[in-house]
Amino acid sequence: MASPRLGLFAIFALAAGLSPLGTSGCTSTSDSKSDTGVGAIVFMKRVHTVVDGQGVRINVSGGNGQVIDYERYEPGGSLALLTPPRADGKLVNLTAAFPQADLNGVDVSFDARQAVFSMKKDKNDRYHLYTAQLSEGENYEVHQLTAGDYDDINPIYLPGRRIAFVTNQMYTEMGTRSDEYEHARVVTQLATISVDGGDADRRLFSQNLSHTVSPFLRHDGKLGYSRWEHLGAVNDVKLFTANPDGTNMIAIAGEHGKPANSLINVREYQPNVMIGVATTRNRTIHAGSLVKIDARNQADPVCLDAKANQAGHACLDEEHVTYTVLTPDVPTMSTPSPAGRYREPAVLPDGRFLVSWADGPVNDLSEQSETPPDFGIYLYDAASGRNQLLYNDRATWDLGAVPVVARAEPPVIGDLAGRQDTSLPVRIGSIDVTQTSLEDKVTGGQFKDTPLRAALKDAVAVRIIEGFSSEAAKGVTMFGLTMHEGAAVLGEAPVYQDGSWLANVPPYIPVHVQPIDKFGMSIRSQGLWIQGVPGEDRRCVGCHESRTGQGVPRYGQNPTIAEQRQALNFVQAVGDRYELPWDKNETASKPYVQQILSAKCASCHNASTTTYYEVSRTDPGTGQTTPYKIPVLDLSDTKITAYYDQQVKEWNASYVSIFYPSAMEMGRVTVKGQVPKMWGVPGSARESQLIAKINVKAKDGSTAWPTPLHPEDKGTTLTDEERRVLILSMDLGGQYFARQNTGFVPFTSGNPVAPGTKY
Structure with missing residues (x-):
């Protein structure tokens, strides 16, 4: 050409x-005559x-x-x-x-x-x-x-x-x-x-x-x-x-x-x-x-x-x-x-x-x-x-x-990691989770524009989430109708009276953390991946504490309570890590979201009871416009077609109902009709209207919202575990796919991270 x-x-x-x-x-x-001051x-x-x-x-x-x-x-x-x-x-x-x-x-x-x-x-x-x-x-x-x-x-x-x-x-x-x-x-x-x-x-x-x-x-x-x-x-x-x-x-x-x-x-x-x-x-x-x-x-x-x-x-x-x-x-x-x-x-x-x-x-x-x-x-x-x-x-x-000019060589930093056992865990934790320099406000549940530092006083545990991407899901380039990548819960480490927590996690992999309240909802989702090499200690002062300040344990406690009680062990095989696909979980012992919605919700919220709005997408090459009919709240497993991120795919009606309002932030579509409220906010259960509607009860009997529990007010009961699953699906990012339902097989040939290993 x-x-x-x-x-x-x-x-x-x-x-x-x-x-x-x-x-x-x-x-x-x-x-x-150009002069750089160097010879080459x-x-x-x-x-x-x-x-x-x-x-x-x-x-x-x-x-x-x-x-x-x-x-x-x-x-x-x-x-x-x-x-x-x-x-x-x-x-x-x-x-x-x-x-x-x-x-x-x-x-x-x-x-x-x-x-x-x-x-x-x-x-x-x-x-x-x-x-x-x-x-x-x-x-x-x-x-x-x-x-x-x-x-x-x-x-x-x-x-x-x-x-x-x-x-x-x-x-x-x-x-x-x-x-x-x-x-x-x-x-x-x-x-x-x-x-x-x-x-x-x-x-x-x-x-x-x-x-x-x-x-x-x-x-x-x-x-x-x-x-x-x-x-x-x-x-x-x-x-x-x-x-x-x-x-x-x-x-x-x-x-x-x-x-x-x-x-x-x-x-x-x-x-x-x-x-x-x-x-x-x-x-x-x-x-x-x-x-x-x-x-x-x-x-x-x-x-x-x-x-x-x-x-x-x-x-x-x-x-x-x-x-x-x-x-x-x-x-x-x-x-x-x-x-x-x-x-x-x-x-x-x-x-x-x-x-x-x-x-x-x-x-x-x-x-x-x-x-x-x-x-x-x-x-x-x-x-x-x-x-x-x-x-x-x-x-x-x-x-x-x-x-090409000689320059001063900085000091050599000693090898802190050493050539140790590559299976050793990484230790992560905080001295006091409430210590933060962020000015964020928290809204939803018991909070209403509450400063993050005050909201973190409600933290009872820290959820540790492994991230993975399309290498873990055959034929999957997006894990659903949200921007969130694959996720697995490695564990939830308790936050003790002094604000400390401590956990051991697998080395090399990226994780992020969420401090959670007594209702099991994330107070704030950390927006950076953290990771470590075998045997590394990645403990910090607080939840995004000031880099220029000095971290002091609450009550002057040293060592912290978490250190005294030792770190919880969250090192486990890939197949044993807790994931939450929306549908068709191949691990029968673990519930999945559609299973709960079909059993407890779809009889009242289905194709015959919902209203619809229309989303249209115009192909920039052909100029052809294609409309997609989107349910406001159909919680059944009926398959419907939707456009997202330049792809047209089939999803469960429940999944499209809950997450498509947030997916439309990708743009490239026009909307006809009334767009519903954000039933699901990826990464935040407490901002998700579905969680606010069903409400959630803590072990002490208190509820996150003052409204009645739903669907209990209609004669149907959701168990505490079923509510936890729905909360997790929002907090993890609203994934439709997971490793367990896409045929992923971990790489297990020898020790892939041994020093000097060649392929």
Whole structure:
């Protein structure tokens, strides 16, 4: 599909067989007086346009459609060393022995003598890690560090001759995670190796449910990284940090008030002050606006003084991060840009930044118009807000430039996890669950706009929920008509008089928690996944307590009551974990939702008693409009058809009645008739009108609402367990499917998380 409007020079150069590493003015232009203050840079050249006997093929968005996808491959890429970094510098192709290669991440060692990079040698290979010596005297020697039937990308150097990166390697009973919302794309997780041992010293971190990418080095020797957070309605990319052994994963920015959906390509240039790219979650080819991220504790003068602030000083304050968009003309959404878009900033010794920048709209529409964006290497000065071109080969994307300059190596952090038994549990808990810095209000049941700190005094237990995604459900890309992923209750740990609780949970898996009241309803559902490596202690002060405050046990109790009574054990096999599918539970000993509704509710609430409203969806391609008849309250198992998230499927009438009013928040439909109240609010039983209608009674005889119990007022009785099932179905997120009713079989071949394990 060639077009005369497409980068004609790029097509000419490729067709004529010109080297993509040519240094003539035809393939790169810059001011020969450009001064970066460093002697060389190393960067990746990635092909976007291929000319062959079949014509012209353009790959802009493939593998880059979402903000942190990684599977884009086109042959002909290379790792380039430019000395000095300007148009008349010497350009060396460090991977000339691999003419069909593509690259995905590069970093330079602390002594500036070596680079680590990710390379896929040809179409039959996977992305693996390599090192290249950066001295001509060492013949730019290349060594392979990792192998296997998986991809390793985005490497960075860590203190102590270790390398951090991300991988899509399978290593838990759940196999390789596949993000549920984005329909089974294989996601990446963090790992490390040693420079000397490679795969023989491979260490795998605990898993996130969605992508983890773009690790970066912090001043204190820890690594930071971007993490796609998908938990119910939460769907964005935040910044986290962890120790080099995978312990102590905590958020550092992006939970509160960030200027865009996603923060990626971040680099720290003074303690807890970072530069990165702010962008939307998709359609921008990993590019966006440059943003300064200041996560220092603004109330601590030492934190604001770069000279006085030493590694180890408690300066991080993720609740009050300030963001400064450095390129305000560049949109942080997917709309066309009047000022191009930026990728992959790197910090120069004098405080300026190397960036990749492309003019024009820079989104996946470039593929349709056959005008691929042209990323080149630029010097960006934050003081003036101007770019200065250093190098641009119009036939390739020039990405990920890193200065080749020696830098201080942060202190080595000892291996806290150790090489211990990988079956050891993770311990989680709180000193006092009521300690919180959140200003949320709680409504529903006994609460009416009650401050969270006061509402948490009603907590009697903490529910611990495992999350899983479409890797666990054959043929399922969404777990129902809600945004929530798969869920299993690992257990409910009691909250003692001093507010403490403690539990042991399986290692590596993502979990989130819900403090629950005496009625069994969640007071607040935590909106971040937490996880740990074997033997790790993840106890915190409270329920999202202040990072800059000091946690003090209630009544001065030390140890807490939970510690005195020891942690409850919630480690169990995958098949034994409590899940709650809506229909057709294959585990006969466990009730399911439709079973209760059919027995106790459907005789009064069915197709003959309900009213309807109409939802219409117009196909953007054909213009054809299709109406769907939605019941207001039919609690039977009658199958009806509904449209949700670009799919038309059959569901139980009860499920559509309860959850479709919240599903319509996805948009893309028009409504005719009166939409009913929110019978089911995914993730919140106390805000769900169905739970308010049936009401719920505690063991002390009190009810959550002052209204009569229903259907008892009509002569039918719901047991306490049946009410608990209905409450759980709301609090867990309103899933229709589960592992038990989709044929999931856990991965059990050997020990998938043993150090040094290879596949």
